[in-house]
Amino acid sequence: MKTNWRTIQLLSVSKAVSMLGSQVMVFTLILRGKDSGAAAIGALFVSTQLPTIVFAAWSGWLADRYSTKSLIPVLSIAQAVTSLALIRFSSTLTVLALVFFSRSFGTVVNPAWTAVTPQLVTKEDLPRAMGLQQSYFSTAQMLGPALGGFLVATTGYTWPFIIDAASFLFLATVPFTLRVNREGHILKAGHKMRASEGFRFIFEVPLLRSITVLLTMFILTLGVINIGLVFLVLDLLHGSASQYGLIESSFAIGSVLGGIGVSAIKIRKELHPRMIVTGLVILGIATLGVSLSWNWIAILIGMLVSGIGQSIMNAYVMGILMDLTPEEKLGRVSAAINGVVNVGMVAAMGIAGLLITPLGVRQVLVGGSIVSIISLAIFGPSLLRNSRINANG
Numbered sequence: 001m002k003t004n005w006r007t008i009q010l011l012s013v014s015k016a017v018s019m020l021g022s023q024v025m026v027f028t029l030i031l032r033g034k035d036s037g038a039a040a041i042g043a044l045f046v047s048t049q050l051p052t053i054v055f056a057a058w059s060g061w062l063a064d065r066y067s068t069k070s071l072i073p074v075l076s077i078a079q080a081v082t083s084l085a086l087i088r089f090s091s092t093l094t095v096l097a098l099v100f101f102s103r104s105f106g107t108v109v110n111p112a113w114t115a116v117t118p119q120l121v122t123k124e125d126l127p128r129a130m131g132l133q134q135s136y137f138s139t140a141q142m143l144g145p146a147l148g149g150f151l152v153a154t155t156g157y158t159w160p161f162i163i164d165a166a167s168f169l170f171l172a173t174v175p176f177t178l179r180v181n182r183e184g185h186i187l188k189a190g191h192k193m194r195a196s197e198g199f200r201f202i203f204e205v206p207l208l209r210s211i212t213v214l215l216t217m218f219i220l221t222l223g224v225i226n227i228g229l230v231f232l233v234l235d236l237l238h239g240s241a242s243q244y245g246l247i248e249s250s251f252a253i254g255s256v257l258g259g260i261g262v263s264a265i266k267i268r269k270e271l272h273p274r275m276i277v278t279g280l281v282i283l284g285i286a287t288l289g290v291s292l293s294w295n296w297i298a299i300l301i302g303m304l305v306s307g308i309g310q311s312i313m314n315a316y317v318m319g320i321l322m323d324l325t326p327e328e329k330l331g332r333v334s335a336a337i338n339g340v341v342n343v344g345m346v347a348a349m350g351i352a353g354l355l356i357t358p359l360g361v362r363q364v365l366v367g368g369s370i371v372s373i374i375s376l377a378i379f380g381p382s383l384l385r386n387s388r389i390n391a392n393g
Helices: 005-036 038-054 056-065 069-090 092-120 121-156 159-175 198-205 206-222 224-237 241-265 269-292 296-324 326-360 361-390
Strands: none
Touching: 005 038, 005 069, 005 092, 005 121, 005 159, 005 241, 038 056, 038 092, 038 326, 056 092, 056 159, 056 198, 056 326, 069 092, 069 159, 069 198, 092 121, 092 224, 092 326, 121 159, 121 241, 121 269, 121 296, 159 269, 198 206, 198 326, 206 269, 206 296, 206 326, 206 361, 224 241, 224 269, 224 296, 224 326, 224 361, 269 361, 296 326, 326 361
C-alpha cells in the first residue's frame, strides 16, 4: 500500500473547515460569557472536554461497530442543530448543556475519523500524515479567534453560530464526496465487542501506558493556561479583545509550523518517542515564559513556541498509537486515550476556575507551568525506557 496523499490532503482540509467553525463558536462564547467570571469560563471549557471522558468507552465502541458513512452524517447534523440553538439560548446553564451535547456527538466523530486514516497511510508515514493534518487543524485554530472576534465586532452573536452549523453540514457530506469509509466490524457468533477494550489495551501495552500517564500528568498541571490566558491578557495586562485573538492565533501559527516540520522531515521510527518528550519540553518551557510575561507581545511569542511543541507532540503520539493498535480496535483505543488524557485537562480547568480569583491569575499559571515541567522530569524517563523495550522486543 502507498500513502494516498491526495485524499489525506482533502480529508484534512474538510475536517479543518469544521474545526474552524467550532473555533469561531467557542471564541464567541468566551466573549459573550466573559463577564460571568473565571468559574463560568472554566465551566465552558469543562463542558467541551467532559464528554470525551464520560463517553470515551461507548464512543470508541460506536466508531468500531458502525461504518464511517453511517456515523459521520447523522452526528454532524446533530452538532449543526445544537450550534443553531446557541443563537436562541444564552443563559449559562443552557449554553453549557448545548455545548456538552454537541461535543458528545463529536466524541464519536473524532475516533471514527482517526480509524479511517490507517487505510490511507502506510505505517512509516503515519507521523507525517498526522503532522499534515495538524497543520490544517492549526490553521483553522489560527483563523478561528480572529474570525470570531471580527464577526462579533461587526455582526454580533448570531453569524458565528450559523457558520459553525454550516461547517458541520459540510462535514456530513465528506464520506461520500471523498469516497472514504471504514466498514463497521461484523461480530462473529459468540463474540462480543467490549466497549472497555480501548482502556484495557492502552494500559496493557507498556509504551502506550507510559504515553498516557505522562500526557495526563503533564496536562493536569499545564491545562490551567486555557482558563488563565484570557484573564492574564484582558484583565491583568489590560489588553484588548483583538490582542487576545492574536495571541490565540499565534499558538495556532506555531502548531502550523510544527506540523509542517513534522510532515516534511522523516524521523526514524525508534526516535518517535523522543520526539514526544521533545515537544513536551518545548511546550512546558514556553508556557512558563508566557506565565511570567509582562507584555502581550512576549505572550504572543511564547504561545507561538508552545504551539510548535504541542504540534510535534500530537503528531508522534497519534503516529505511535495507530502503529501499535490493531485495526479493529482503533476507534476504542483512540477514544480511550483521549478520555484518560482529558481527565487531566478537565481537572486543570476546574482547578484554574476555582483558584484564579483567590490566588491571582499569574500565581496559578506560574505554579502550573513549574509543576508540569516537574511531572515531565518524573514520568518522561519511563516513556523512553519503554520505547527502548518496545524497539528491542
